Amino acid sequence: MDRLHKVVKFFIHHQTILSCSVVSLMTIASEQIFSSVVFKCPCNSWNMVYGCAFLLVPAFILLVLGIMVNARIWRLCTGKCSSEKDDQCCPRGFCACCCQVVLPMTAKALVAPLTWIVVALFGANFYECAASGDIRIQRSFCKDNGTICRNLLLKVPCDEKLSAKISSEWLGLHAQSQLIGWFLIACIMTVALISTCVRHCCSPVSYLQLRFWKIYSKKEQELFENKAKEHANKLAERNTNCFFEPTDPAAFHTPSNKDWQKISALYTFNSQEQYYIMIHKFVNTNRGNSAKFKEEGQNVAVLEFVDEDQSSVSEL
Amino acid sequence: MDSLQKVVDFCIRHQTILGCSIVSLLTAAGEHVFSSVVFQCPCNSKNMLYGCAFLLAPAFVLLVLSFMVNPRTWRLLTGKCSLEKDDQCCPWGFRACFCQALLPMTAKASVAPLTWIAVALLGANFYECAASGSSVIQSYYCKDNGTVCLNLLLQVPCDEKLSAKISSERLSLHAQSQLIGWLLIASIITGVLISTCVRRCCSPVSYLQLKFYEIYTEKENEIFEIKAKDHATKLAERNADCFFGIIDPAEFCAPKKDDWHKISTIFTINAKEKYYSTLHRHVSNKR
DSSP, X not given: OHHHHHHHHHHHHTHHXXXXXXXXXXXXXXXXXXXXXXXXXXXXXXXXXXHHHHHHHHHHXXXXXXXXTOHHHHHHHTTTTSSOOOOOSOTTOHHHHIIIXXXXXXXXXXXXXXXXXXXXXXXXXXXXXXXXXXXXXXXXXXXXOOHHHHHHHXXXXXXXXXXXXXXXXSOOHHHHHHHHHHHHHHHHHHHHHHHHHHHHHTOSSOHHHHHHHHHHXXXXXXXXXXXXXXXHHHHHXXXXXXXXXXXXXXXXXXXXXXHHHHHHSOOOBOSSSOOSSHHHHHHHTXXXXXXXXXXXXXXXXXXXXXXXXXXXXXXX | OHHHHXXXXXXXXXXXXXXXXXXXXXXHHHHXXXXXXXXXXXXXXXXXXXXXXXXXXXXXXXXXXXXXXXXHHHHHHTTXXXXXXXXXXXXXXXXXXXXXXXXXXXXHHTHHHHHHHHHHHHHOHHHHXXXXXXXXXXXXXXXXXXXXXXXXXXXXXXXXXXXXXXXXXXXXXXXXXXXXXXXXXXXXXHHHHHHHHHHHHTOSSOHHXXXXXXXXXXXXXXXXXXXXXXXXXXXXXXXXXXXXXXXXXXXXXXXXXXXXXXXXXXXXXXXXXXXSSHHHHHHHHHO
């Protein structure tokens, strides 16, 4: 039992890396399944459409799913179009909101689709099919623009020997696909490194405070969820007891809609007053009634984790 | 035990994603089993009927089952046609009822059938069989409308080499099916994203309050079931004891039919009321 406990602790401690690895393995497995069982290049003028569909549609689906599981976008959206004008959610206007919230969130959601595209490029089947129908590739392989050469090129994904015939001097489509895959990985890693450096350099707080902040944010969410469940339990018990028994319901205080709205707003950093999360600000400013609550702060990229739902994926 | 508890907690937290993945895997497995073991395209003029039956009938069955397992369906329907005019079930009229109750219910019930159709289209066997008997596809492949070409097309699902012969310039039925499948999946996902955005934007309450509302609804259902069992046990004991002469029948207070009717209506959270369910509203109005 002790060993099992240690193994579980190890998994929890390294959960980010492990979950990334699991996601990558699942992407590779599904690419293999699609490639070998489902994918059959038509080997005619429809090659490009067919190949691009298999390459890009799963990436699009993963992008949309990545956007949907991000809690920050729902924190921004929820209740925006409702009739109340008290718009705390994005006081600086739509454009600023878009740049500071939607763009970073889309960047984060791009991880899964880019993983799929990279894995699919390494597998090379989809690219080979799509590229054999592409005009530019046809021109580079068939210098004389002859129809015979073009028709042969369209058949390449269905016949391995043809590939050697056509591309004896040029890089074969299979090899092209894999080189593009490596190049894409290198670019993604470089951009990820640069953006992380920039984000951390522009952080308004120091390293250890940031670590504490992340720990606090996670604990706060866990505790808030537990307290919410306790509160819901008490309210539900009071209501059901009242229904089944001839007793009058006791007074029960629950936060008002306005209170909920105040703590649901997106977090902004204010260097004068340091609050770690909106509920911290709410509690310290007399339940949001003091003027300090309305003071605007700035959206800081490195502090995005504050609004993210670190415990559950419940948006679907 | 602690580690097992953590694993269970992880599964509960990610239950939506795990549930969707399991349903998709089961659908893919079911489609594979049907395709390879059960399905045998007749390769004659009945292709379209046979292919469509395998494509659409399981989808219809899944749609009906999804409606039946959704408790909201029965909450909406129960007692609707009874003689009493006191129609609390849908107090805002038919159109509002349709938008707020039926449409979301149908959307939720459509998940399983659309998954089946998408998986079946990616597998391509059912579509290939159905389309080879369709007059639209026949005119696409056989320009001269000759009977030889039409007969060859009907044989395509049973003979892979024929497919290459007929569709050398045109998109093969296999590829068509898969492209339609991908298009369907992409449209469904986009539709889900847009409808979730609209629903969230038009939500009358904020993000955290909505999360609390979901927690409360789940807790209330659990506790209600426990209290109902408790109450039923007490009533049954009292009646049985009385019957066997053990005790005299004591006064037993039970909720009236009107009370049950009031808490059975469908509830939607709104900004004006501070209530989280019909039960909460009913109990608070008693004060």
